[in-house]
Amino acid sequence: MLLSISGVRKVFGASVVLEDLDLGVEEHQVVALIGASGSGKSTLLRCVNLLTEVDDGVIRLDGEDITDPRVNADRVRQKIGMVFQSYNLFPHMTVLDNITLAPTRVHRRTSKEAREQAREWLSRVGLSDKTDSYPDGLSGGQQQRVAIVRALVNSPRLLLLDEVTSALDPELVGEVLTMIRDLKTDGMTMVLATHEMGFARQVADKVAFLDGGRVLEEGPPERVLGDPTEARTRQFLARIIEAGRL
Amino acid sequence: MTPSALQQGRIAYRRRRAVRSVLLAALSTAVTGTLLVVAVTGSPGWDRVKDAFFNLELGADAVPAILDGLWLNIRLLVVCAVAALALGLVVAVLRTLRGPVFFPARALATTYTYTFRGVPLIIVIYLFAFGIPGLRLQGTPGVLVLGGAALVVTYGAYLAEVFRAGIESVHPSQLAAARSLGLTYRQTMRHVVLPQAVRRVAPPLLNDTVALQKDVGLVSLAGPIDAVRAAQISTAETFNYTPYIVAAVLFVLLALPLIAVTDGVTMRAARRQNAGT
Ligand SMILES: Nc1ncnc2c1ncn2[C@@H]1O[C@H](COP(=O)(O)OP(=O)(O)O)[C@@H](O)[C@H]1O
Ligand SMILES: [Mg+2]
Numbered sequence: 001m002l003l004s005i006s007g008v009r010k011v012f013g014a015s016v017v018l019e020d021l022d023l024g025v026e027e028h029q030v031v032a033l034i035g036a037s038g039s040g041k042s043t044l045l046r047c048v049n050l051l052t053e054v055d056d057g058v059i060r061l062d063g064e065d066i067t068d069p070r071v072n073a074d075r076v077r078q079k080i081g082m083v084f085q086s087y088n089l090f091p092h093m094t095v096l097d098n099i100t101l102a103p104t105r106v107h108r109r110t111s112k113e114a115r116e117q118a119r120e121w122l123s124r125v126g127l128s129d130k131t132d133s134y135p136d137g138l139s140g141g142q143q144q145r146v147a148i149v150r151a152l153v154n155s156p157r158l159l160l161l162d163e164v165t166s167a168l169d170p171e172l173v174g175e176v177l178t179m180i181r182d183l184k185t186d187g188m189t190m191v192l193a194t195h196e197m198g199f200a201r202q203v204a205d206k207v208a209f210l211d212g213g214r215v216l217e218e219g220p221p222e223r224v225l226g227d228p229t230e231a232r233t234r235q236f237l238a239r240i241i242e243a244g245r246l
Numbered sequence: 247m248t249p250s251a252l253q254q255g256r257i258a259y260r261r262r263r264a265v266r267s268v269l270l271a272a273l274s275t276a277v278t279g280t281l282l283v284v285a286v287t288g289s290p291g292w293d294r295v296k297d298a299f300f301n302l303e304l305g306a307d308a309v310p311a312i313l314d315g316l317w318l319n320i321r322l323l324v325v326c327a328v329a330a331l332a333l334g335l336v337v338a339v340l341r342t343l344r345g346p347v348f349f350p351a352r353a354l355a356t357t358y359t360y361t362f363r364g365v366p367l368i369i370v371i372y373l374f375a376f377g378i379p380g381l382r383l384q385g386t387p388g389v390l391v392l393g394g395a396a397l398v399v400t401y402g403a404y405l406a407e408v409f410r411a412g413i414e415s416v417h418p419s420q421l422a423a424a425r426s427l428g429l430t431y432r433q434t435m436r437h438v439v440l441p442q443a444v445r446r447v448a449p450p451l452l453n454d455t456v457a458l459q460k461d462v463g464l465v466s467l468a469g470p471i472d473a474v475r476a477a478q479i480s481t482a483e484t485f486n487y488t489p490y491i492v493a494a495v496l497f498v499l500l501a502l503p504l505i506a507v508t509d510g511v512t513m514r515a516a517r518r519q520n521a522g523t
Contacts, residue, residue: 106427
């Protein structure tokens with residue numbers, strides 16, 4: 001198992017956001033996290049990436065306990081890519097510099113090597129003409145694809161995607177989802193928090209429904225989304241259908 | 247492609263309006279200028295003021311001494327501005343450090359900014375220039391260096407606060423993005439936070455540099471002769487104030503490039519902000 005989360009708890013002040021949460025992710029598996037807004041999807045992803053400290057429980061990556069306070073968080077993060085809802089590109093850097101920053105500074109590649117790799121990726125995702133643009137000259141969909149490339153050039157073992165299409169205009173969602181679908185074909189291990197149930201059904205190997213701070217129900221997408229056993233899951237899906245998002 | 251008749255009409259109208267605006271501006275400037283000149287030169291005391299403040303001959307005599315002084319201002323300004331910017335940046339970064347190891351550095355940086363933003367510059371100059379030599383330590387530098395140090399320490403505190411405001415204005419999501427790429431705290435500061443922070447606070451930083459330009463002259467309180475002090479000496483010799491006017495004109499000329507750069511940077515920053523939204 002590439003990622004194993006067991007008994008994780010996270011509290012913010014008086015509110016318990018995650019409580020005794022368990023979740024496993026196999027290598028090459030795509031796991032979709034679903035759940036109401038505020039159910040703790042982002043918090044869970046941030047815990048895995050060590051951007052937030054857990055208050056209890058263990059998270060293992062490749063068998064190593066990364067929640068041990070003695071581990072070097074920077075080294076762990078080098079193995080994990082993360083893409084955010086609001087892209088978070090660096091506005092003062094060109095697309096190329098955004099992408100090559102970590103390869104040159106963290107992974108000690110030569111600038112020439114990093115640039116070549118970045119150009120290759122950009123042409124693969126159809127953004128060659130944006131190489132020297134600044135982020136504010138790109139559409140949301142283009143920015144998000146650059147953000148995904150920025151995470152990928154570090155060859156992460158695991159990619160975390162936090163509602164990466166939620167900030168996009170509807171007509172731009174497709175280009176980002178296509179890119180994620182291609183990543184699955186390449187065998188990338190991914191955990192993605194999403195509200196796109198149709199997409200989760202297509203691309204995920206496993207869907208996990210977060211509720212009350214735990215994974216209330218998990219399994220193959222057809223089962224969890226098509227025939228959920230828990231009443232809470234059914235309620236949640238009914239609300240999503242009502243909102244016209246399934 | 248030639249514009250349509252409608253568009254040609256608009257262009258002609260705009261041109262006529264532009265010409266009329268220029269003529270109006272010229273006329274109103276001429277009237278205002280004339281009124282001012284008449285009011286000043288027509289005033290009962292004008293002849294005496296003219297002689298006391300605008301005596302060309304005495305002014306010309308004072309120029310060499312004042313230029314000598316001004317050269318000191320320029321050297322002090324350049325050295326002190328660079329040093330104060332560096333000090334301010336370091337102190338601002340120290341104040342962002344978290345964790346118990348950095349408690350002393352953080353506490354020291356905070357105390358420093360609180361103290362030196364509050365103490366009047368003149369007092370700092372006296373303390374440095376007269377207090378430190380009083381200690382009779384080996385290798386105490388001269389009053390000029392001590393006065394310069396007083397300027398650096400005082401302005402460093404102002405600039406540290408400007409830098410800190412800039413650092414805090416960078417959204418936490420930028421840090422999250424940088425750290426998630428595996429960058430260390432230092433690398434995140436160096437490549438992601440500080441470049442954005444400095445860009446954002448460039449206008450106030452330059453404004454403080456213009457203010458420093460006027461304050462460097464205060465080292466003359468400790469002895470060194472700057473442009474204003476040189477003018478004062480000339481004035482004392484001739485009982486005529488023209489040297490002050492000469493110094494003022496030279497200061498304005500010196501400040502013009504810096505002010506122009508500040509305006510340019512401010513305008514560019516405003517444009518970028520608007521482009522970003
Ligand atoms: N830094 C924080 N401080 C306090 N509360 C937080 C913080 N981050 C998240 N929360 C709270 O944790 C809960 C879960 O948030 P989040 O993980 O963002 O949910 P989701 O991503 O599923 O919408 C919310 O109630 C939110 O207000
Ligand atoms: Mg979220």
